[in-house]
Amino acid sequence: MPYVxxxxxREGVTPEKKAELIRGATQLLVDVLGKNPATTMVIxxxxxxxxxxxxxxxxxARRKQGK
Amino acid sequence: MPYVxxxxxREGVTPEKKAELIRGATQLLVDVLGKNPATTMVIxxxxxxxxxxxxxxxxxARRKQGK
Amino acid sequence: MPYVxxxxxREGVTPEKKAELIRGATQLLVDVLGKNPATTMVIxxxxxxxxxxxxxxxxxARRKQGK
Amino acid sequence: MPYVxxxxxREGVTPEKKAELIRGATQLLVDVLGKNPATTMVIxxxxxxxxxxxxxxxxxARRKQGK
Amino acid sequence: MPYVxxxxxREGVTPEKKAELIRGATQLLVDVLGKNPATTMVIxxxxxxxxxxxxxxxxxARRKQGK
Amino acid sequence: MPYVxxxxxREGVTPEKKAELIRGATQLLVDVLGKNPATTMVIxxxxxxxxxxxxxxxxxARRKQGK
Structure with missing residues (x-):
């Protein structure tokens, strides 16, 4: 039951990109630690x-300076 | 001085419901651990x-699937 | 699926007291917002x-001064 | 690489004030612990x-009561 | 400069497994959002x-009940 | 009532250094935003x-490589 x-x-990330983050973070916990995806929470x-x-x-300020 | x-x-929780959560979480710390409500913070x-x-x-996505 | x-x-809180906090915080979300306790996480x-x-x-320092 | x-x-804090908080918190970690400001993150x-x-x-509710 | x-x-996760989590979470932000890994922090x-x-x-308690 | x-x-920071961080972070909120130090929490x-x-x-791993 991990929590990520x-x-x-905040720069216009789409719901599709957010869904990819959720899917990828959940899969990472499955792959590395064998966690149950059903109880993995991502916020x-x-x-x-x-x-x-x-x-x-x-x-x-950094963006204005091109950093 | 607990912090909760x-x-x-985000689905339209009213200020009244939020006030109940704040009151209830504060009371929980008083009841279980004898904490001072005056310095208990809830966010x-x-x-x-x-x-x-x-x-x-x-x-x-889950809501659309009726989960 | 709330998260609390x-x-x-850290002052010697027993596992029993911690279990009471977990039970109470979960019940609070059930009572106030009708959340599903099975997917409520407390840390x-x-x-x-x-x-x-x-x-x-x-x-x-505060404890030494009796605060 | 501290994180603060x-x-x-939320009461109308200006970007200038936020910039002061970011600068001050970063400097605090430099002054007290000798941390590298370039990798200090403030949110x-x-x-x-x-x-x-x-x-x-x-x-x-507290503001309404003048607390 | 994401933060994860x-x-x-706490159940005996090895430093190697932790290193995999750090590597994987950082790569996820690179792959999905094109973030700079050098400034991605994982805790x-x-x-x-x-x-x-x-x-x-x-x-x-859940582990004792075989959940 | 800010929270910091x-x-x-974890590398052997002394209680004295921690006390300086607590004092400095609290003072920052006083100086920049006029917050009440009595209700400012630092963890x-x-x-x-x-x-x-x-x-x-x-x-x-980074320390071993001299980064």
Whole structure:
């Protein structure tokens, strides 16, 4: 009954891509640890680029600088 | 000073129901562990059904199949 | 399929008390939102008092001062 | 490569203030533990006042009572 | 710069298996969303079976019943 | 009543250093957003280097390679 939380920046990820993340993360737990997929939970959090920081600055600021 | 995080799917839960969750979770910590309610924190996260997966598929897909 | 995370200080909580927290948190989601208990997940994190801060100081320091 | 998550109530915090939180939290890890700022991640979650509880009631209710 | 958190029960998972989880979760973000693996962070939490509940009871209790 | 969670690798951080992190994170919320320190909560999680991955490999493996 594993639990996986994936945090990504909110930048228009489609429901299809999210479904792929859910499928892939669940399969990973099956393949590596033999977990039961029926009780594996995956939660995707989309975070605004203003609210995500790396290197001491927001992703919004980094994108403007081409980082 | 416990901290409780409750994650549920975003499906129109009313402020009254959320207040019940906050009250109930706080009371649980008082009843079971004798914690001080004044410093007990409860945070409710509502997650889109596209972003929540169980059994390798999104809750959106499961709902369509009547699961 | 809700997910509940309860964080408490690590101070010798017994397995029986933990079982009560699991039972109570699951029942809360059943009572308030009609959730299915079979797919409700509860995770309890026990945190060392050195690693938990309130009011700008650790719980270890607060306990020594009788707070 | 530390990870910092800051949860605050959603009450109109500006991108400038968020940038200050990101800068400050990153600097704290540099100053105290000598961590590399380039690989320090900060995520800010803004939580609706209906979804945040203290003392067994929501922040929305507390604000109405002038708490 | 995604962040992935994997929670599993603490039951003797080897460092090799953990390395596979880290590799697989990172690759998933590369494959599905084209993320940069260099800035993808994965954190694995191992949770005692007394501290993990499903269906209103601890995993410890479920294992004893052969669930 | 903000909540701050700091995750660092488990590598012998002293209680004094943890106290500095708690003090600094609390002060940051006071300085930037005018929050009340009395109700600001800080939780530090120390994560084994086997359980923390960056760039698709564990911190344990990276340290061996001098990264």
């Amino acid at each position: 939380n994936i945090k990504i920046t 995707i959090d989309e975070v605004d680029t203003d609210n995500w920081g790396v290197g001491g600055e927001s992703v919004t | 995080n409750i994650k549920i799917t 409710i996260d509502e997650v889109d059904t596209d972003n929540w997966g169980v059994g390798g598929e999104s809750v959106t | 995370n309860i964080k408490i200080t 309890i994190d026990e945190v060392d008092t050195d690693n938990w801060g309130v009011g700008g100081e650790s719980v270890t | 998550n800051i949860k605050i109530t 800010i979650d803004e939580v609706d006042t209906d979804n945040w509880g203290v003392g067994g009631e929501s922040v929305t | 958190n994997i929670k599993i029960t 694995i939490d191992e949770v005692d079976t007394d501290n993990w509940g499903v269906g209103g009871e601890s995993v410890t | 969670n700091i995750k660092i690798t 530090i999680d120390e994560v084994d280097t086997d359980n923390w991955g960056v760039g698709g490999e564990s911190v344990t």
